[in-house]
Amino acid sequence: MTTRIDTRFAALKTEGRSALVTFLMAGDPDAKTSLAIVKALPKAGADVIELGMPFTDPMADGPTIQAAGLRALAAGQNMIKTLSLVRTFRKSDDTTPIVLMGYYNPIYVYGVDRFLVDAKSAGVDGMIIVDLPPEEDGELCLPALSAGLNFIRLATPTTNDKRLPVVLANTSGFVYYVSITGVTGSAKPDFGKVAAAVTRIKRHTKLPVAVGFGVRTAKDARAIAAGADGVVVGSALVDAVKNSLDRKGKATARTVKEVTKLVAKLAKGVRGAGRKN
Amino acid sequence: MTVRQPNSFRTGPDEHGHFGIYGGRFVAETLMPLIHELEKAYAEAKADPAFQREIDAHLKNYVGRPSPLYLAERMTTHYDGAKIYFKREDLNHTGAHKVNNVLGQIMLARRMKKPRVIAETGAGMHGVATATMCAKFGLKCVVFMGAVDVARQQPNVLRMKALGADVRAVESGAKTLKDAMNEALRDWVTNVSDTFYCMGTVAGPHPYPMMVRDFQSIIGEETREQIMAAEGRLPDSLIACIGGGSNAMGLFHPFLDERQIEIYGVEAAGHGLKSGKHAASVAGGRPGVLHGNRTYLLMDHDGQIEEAHSISAGLDYPGIGPEHAWLADLGRIKFLSATDTEALAAFQLCSRLEGIIPALEPCHALARVADIAPTKPKDHLMVINLSGRGDKDLESVAKHLGGKL
Numbered sequence: 279m280t281t282r283i284d285t286r287f288a289a290l291k292t293e294g295r296s297a298l299v300t301f302l303m304a305g306d307p308d309a310k311t312s313l314a315i316v317k318a319l320p321k322a323g324a325d326v327i328e329l330g331m332p333f334t335d336p337m338a339d340g341p342t343i344q345a346a347g348l349r350a351l352a353a354g355q356n357m358i359k360t361l362s363l364v365r366t367f368r369k370s371d372d373t374t375p376i377v378l379m380g381y382y383n384p385i386y387v388y389g390v391d392r393f394l395v396d397a398k399s400a401g402v403d404g405m406i407i408v409d410l411p412p413e414e415d416g417e418l419c420l421p422a423l424s425a426g427l428n429f430i431r432l433a434t435p436t437t438n439d440k441r442l443p444v445v446l447a448n449t450s451g452f453v454y455y456v457s458i459t460g461v462t463g464s465a466k467p468d469f470g471k472v473a474a475a476v477t478r479i480k481r482h483t484k485l486p487v488a489v490g491f492g493v494r495t496a497k498d499a500r501a502i503a504a505g506a507d508g509v510v511v512g513s514a515l516v517d518a519v520k521n522s523l524d525r526k527g528k529a530t531a532r533t534v535k536e537v538t539k540l541v542a543k544l545a546k547g548v549r550g551a552g553r554k555n
Numbered sequence: 556m557t558v559r560q561p562n563s564f565r566t567g568p569d570e571h572g573h574f575g576i577y578g579g580r581f582v583a584e585t586l587m588p589l590i591h592e593l594e595k596a597y598a599e600a601k602a603d604p605a606f607q608r609e610i611d612a613h614l615k616n617y618v619g620r621p622s623p624l625y626l627a628e629r630m631t632t633h634y635d636g637a638k639i640y641f642k643r644e645d646l647n648h649t650g651a652h653k654v655n656n657v658l659g660q661i662m663l664a665r666r667m668k669k670p671r672v673i674a675e676t677g678a679g680m681h682g683v684a685t686a687t688m689c690a691k692f693g694l695k696c697v698v699f700m701g702a703v704d705v706a707r708q709q710p711n712v713l714r715m716k717a718l719g720a721d722v723r724a725v726e727s728g729a730k731t732l733k734d735a736m737n738e739a740l741r742d743w744v745t746n747v748s749d750t751f752y753c754m755g756t757v758a759g760p761h762p763y764p765m766m767v768r769d770f771q772s773i774i775g776e777e778t779r780e781q782i783m784a785a786e787g788r789l790p791d792s793l794i795a796c797i798g799g800g801s802n803a804m805g806l807f808h809p810f811l812d813e814r815q816i817e818i819y820g821v822e823a824a825g826h827g828l829k830s831g832k833h834a835a836s837v838a839g840g841r842p843g844v845l846h847g848n849r850t851y852l853l854m855d856h857d858g859q860i861e862e863a864h865s866i867s868a869g870l871d872y873p874g875i876g877p878e879h880a881w882l883a884d885l886g887r888i889k890f891l892s893a894t895d896t897e898a899l900a901a902f903q904l905c906s907r908l909e910g911i912i913p914a915l916e917p918c919h920a921l922a923r924v925a926d927i928a929p930t931k932p933k934d935h936l937m938v939i940n941l942s943g944r945g946d947k948d949l950e951s952v953a954k955h956l957g958g959k960l
Contacts, residue, residue: 297646302611335733335845338583344727356857382581387858391907409581409844414569434585440589440739458923460745 279426282375283451286325287486287507291425296503297325298548300514300541301379303346304329304363305355306519311529313363315519321432321442322538326488326508328406331360331380338408340463340511342387345520349527357388361400367501367505368401377430377451379406382418388419404428404451411442419448428452434480435459436473442482452486452508453479460491463513467492468475472503496547503551511544560958564811564887567878572924576886577877580760582847585744588833590611596667601769606662613658614773617691618648620655620772624781624938629908630924637792637931639924640785641941642806643780643915644783652774652802653684657753657918659770661688663860664751671695671746672755676740677704677732677798678869678916678942679711681755699738701731703758704868710947718828729802729862732872735848756799757876760847764876771805778938779809786936792817792927795940796919797950798834798870799889800879803944810903811887819927821919823865824892834863837883837890845873850880866895867915893922901925902945903960914943915952 290297290448300319319327332347332355339347341376362371378397385393385407397405401466404427410418412431418431428451436459446453455475457467474488488508493499495514501511518540522533562887567574569570574638580590596919600606610920614620623646627639644652655672666674672694676682682698689696702724705712715722736759743752757771793810795803797820810816820910823831833839836851843852851863853873882888893901901921904914913921920939928937945952953960 308676330790333858334728335737338585338744340741341727347912348728351859381844383852384859385856386849387856408583409847411580411582411584411587413580413587421950423586432584434583436588438588445584459747461741464745511850540694 280366281428281451283316283326283377283403284427286375287452288302290325291521292479295461296506296548296551297327297488297508298323298545299326299490299497299508299510300324300515301510302515302519302537303332303343303350305332305350305353305525305528306346306355306358306378306516309347309359309363309527311533312445313366316367316551317370318365318534318538318540320371322474322541323373324541326375326377328377328510328512329411331365331378331384332358333384335450337382338461339462340513342463342516346516357384361396364402365400375403376400376401376403377406380408381514382407382489384410385418390421394421394427398425398427402427404430406430406432406454408432423448423450430454432456435475439478442479446483453483454488454510455479455506456486457491459487462491465492469501472502476506497542499547500551503548510546520531560885564882564885565808567881568761568765570819571712572765574878574881576842577849578724578761578881579648579803579849580847581849582760583744585747587745590760597663597766598760600663600666606666606938610659610662613759614655617661618654618658619646620773621777621781622646622855624785627909633908634928635924636915636929636933637935637937638930638933640782640920640936641911642774642938644802644940644942645776645944648681649684649687650946651680651684651914652771652805652890653681653755654687655773655805656755656770656779656801657684660751660753660766661692661694664753665692665838667751667841669749669751670937672753673699673739673742673750673757675699675732675735677735677757677871678870678947679704679708679715680721682720683711683714683718686715686718686751688716691722692756692805695797697742698722699735699742701725701729701735703730703762704732704742707951708868709948719863721875728840730879731862734859736879740846756801757878758846758848760875764848764878764928767801768804768808768878774802774805774940775807775809778806782936782938783925785820789813790816790936790938792819792922792935793928794819794821794920794937796821796870796916796942797875797879798823798916800876801941804876804937807888813897819923819925820888820890820891822892823877823919824894825864825866827894830894832864833892834865834870834872835956836873837880838892840873842880850877851875852881866898866951867919869914869916870919891923893919897922899952911941912939912945914945915948917942920926
C-alpha cells in the first residue's frame with residue numbers, strides 16, 4: 279500500500295529536504311478555530327500534519343500538551359469531531375498527509391474496527407498511539423495495517439539495537455524518533471546525539487526517520503533537519519495557540535496567524551538545512 | 556457475558572501479563588525496556604531463596620508480622636450471625652497493608668541498584684510506607700500526590716516529609732490519585748536510568764499487578780495458618796475493600812481455588828452509584844485502557860476518564876487491578892459497594908464495639924458485613940481485612956459528622 283505519507287516523503291527526498299511535521303491538538307481551542315488552523319498549515323509550510331486526539335490522562339505529555347487536550351475537551355471535542363475535522367480538511371486538500379496522535383483508550387472505546395473504517399474514509403493516513411508498544415501489536419497496529427493505514431512507531435533513546443528490530447517490525451510511513459527521555463516539551467535535545475541515533479536507526483530501516491520532542495525554534499529545526507528526514511514540532515505550536523487566546527481562553531483574531539507565522543519560520547529553518555540526500 | 560471457568564484461578568497472568576482480556580503492557584516505548592528489565596529482575600529474585608529470606612526477616616523484625624487474626628467478639632454478638640475475624644493489617648509498621656508490598660519492591664530496587672525511588676499516593680499510606688522503607692535503606696524518595704489530596708491528608712504529608720521524602724503536589728488534571736500516577740509515569744519516562752517506580756497497588760503494566768499481588772499474598776497465607784490454628788478449618792467467607800485492590804488481592808489470592816469460600820470485594824459507592832459521584836469501577840465502569848493496563852474504568856462515552864469520588868482518598872481511583880476485573884467477570888469475586896455514609900457508620904460502630912479505629916477504606920468492607928453477617932449461621936467463619944488504621948481519617952470523619960465523633 280502507498281499512503282499520502284509515503285508519497286510526500288518520497289517527493290521531499292527528490293527535492294532534497296526534510297519534512298516539517300506539525301503537531302496541534304484537534305479542537306484546541308475550539309473546533310472551528312482548530313479547522314481554520316489546520317487548513318492554513320500546508321500553505322504556511324507544513325509537510326505532514328499531526329493531529330492530537332485529546333485525552334484526559336496523557337501520560338507521556340508535558341504541561342503544554344496536557345493543557346491543550348483539556349482545552350479541547352472543555353470545548354466539546356470528541357473522536358467524531360476529530361474525524362469530521364479531517365473529513366472537512368480533505369475536501370480542499372487531498373495530498374497533505376494527516377496522522378492522528380494520541381492514546382489508545384478513546385480508540386478502544388470508539389471501537390477499533392469502527393475507528394479504522396471511519397478514519398480511513400475521513401482521509402486519515404496513519405496514527406501514532408503512544409501507549410501501544412510492539413508488545414500490544416494485536417490491538418490496533420496489525421488491524422490498522424490491514425485497513426491500509428500507517429502505524430507509526432516511536433523509537434526512543436532507550437530503544438537499543440537489540441530492541442530496534444522489534445519496534446520497526448510492523449512500523450510503516452515513517453519512524454518517529456523521540457529525541458529525549460522525557461515528556462513532550464520538556465527538554466532540549468543534544469543535537470549530536472540525535473544525529474547519531476538517526477544514523478543508528480537508519481541502519482535498521484529504509485523508512486524515513488522524523489525527530490521530535492524539544493524542537494522549538496527555526497534554528498532547532500534546521501539543526502535536526504540536517505540529519506533527519508523530518509522534524510516534528512508540537513509544544514511550541516501549541517504554545518502559540520495558547521498565547522494568542524484571550525483572558526477567558528477563547529480564540530482571537532490572532533490565533534491562526536500566530537500559528538502560521540511560527541510554522542513559516544520553522545519551514546524556513548527546515549528548508550535551510552541543505553541536506554545531501 | 557459467559558466466561559469459561561478456568562481449572563485454577565491462581566495461574567495468571569500469562570507471559571504477556573494478561574488475565575483473560577485484562578492487564579497487558581500499555582506504556583510508552585521509552586518505558587518498555589525498563590518494564591522488561593523489571594520483569595526479568597523480579598523473576599530472578601523470586602527464584603532466589605535468599606531474596607525471600609531477607610524479606611521475611613524484615614517483615615518479622617521491622618514490619619511486625621505476622622499481624623494478628625483477631626476474633627471481634629462484640630461485633631459478632633452485635634450482628635448475631637457469622638463469627639467475625641479481623642486480619643489486623645492496621646497493626647503493621649506505618650499503619651496499613653501497603654508496607655508489605657513496598658518492602659518487596661524496595662528490596663528489588665536494591666538488587667537492581669536503583670538509587671532513586673518514585674511512588675504515587677492517594678491517601679498517603681503508600682507514600683508513607685515508601686518514604687519509610689527508603690529512609691531505612693538510604694534511598695532517595697520522591698512521592699507524587701495530587702494537590703487536592705495533599706490538602707486533605709496533611710498528617711501523612713508531614714510524616715513523609717519527616718521521613719525525608721520529597722513530596723510533589725501534582726497540579727495537573729483533577730489533582731488526585733490518577734493524576735499523581737500520570738505524573739509518576741512522566742517522571743519515570745524522564746529519569747529512566749536511576750529510578751525505580753514503586754507502584755502502590757495491583758494495577759499498572761505487567762509485571763506490577765502480579766508482583767504487588769505476590770508481595771501482598773502474605774496476608775492470605777498468614778490468615779490460612781491462623782484460622783487453622785484457631786478453628787481447625789478454613790474460613791467460609793472473606794471480605795475486603797477495593798480501590799485498586801491490593802489489600803483485597805493479598806487476602807483473597809491464596810484462597811481463590813477453595814471454591815466453597817465466598818469472596819466479597821467492596822467498592823466505594825461515594826454519594827451512591829446513581830449519583831455519578833463514586834469510585835466503583837466494576838459496578839459503574841467498563842473495560843478500557845489506562846495506566847498501562849486494560850481493566851474496568853470509570854469513563855464517559857468518548858473514553859475520557861472520569862473523576863472518582865469517595866470519602867476515602869485511598870479508594871478514590873477510577874480503575875481497579877486487572878486481576879480483579881478478570882475475577883469479577885468470572886464471578887469468583889462478588890462485587891458489592893458501600894456509600895460514604897455507610898462507611899462512616901461502620902467507622903463509628905467498629906471504634907466503639909471493638910476499640911479499634913479503622914481507616915475509612917476497610918470501613919467500606921465493614922459496612923457490608925452489616926448485611927452479610929446477620930444472614931449467616933453462628934458457625935460461619937468470616938474474615939475481614941482490616942487494611943489500615945484510622946488516625947489519618949479522624950479529622951475528615953469529624954468534619955463529615957459535624958464535629959460529633
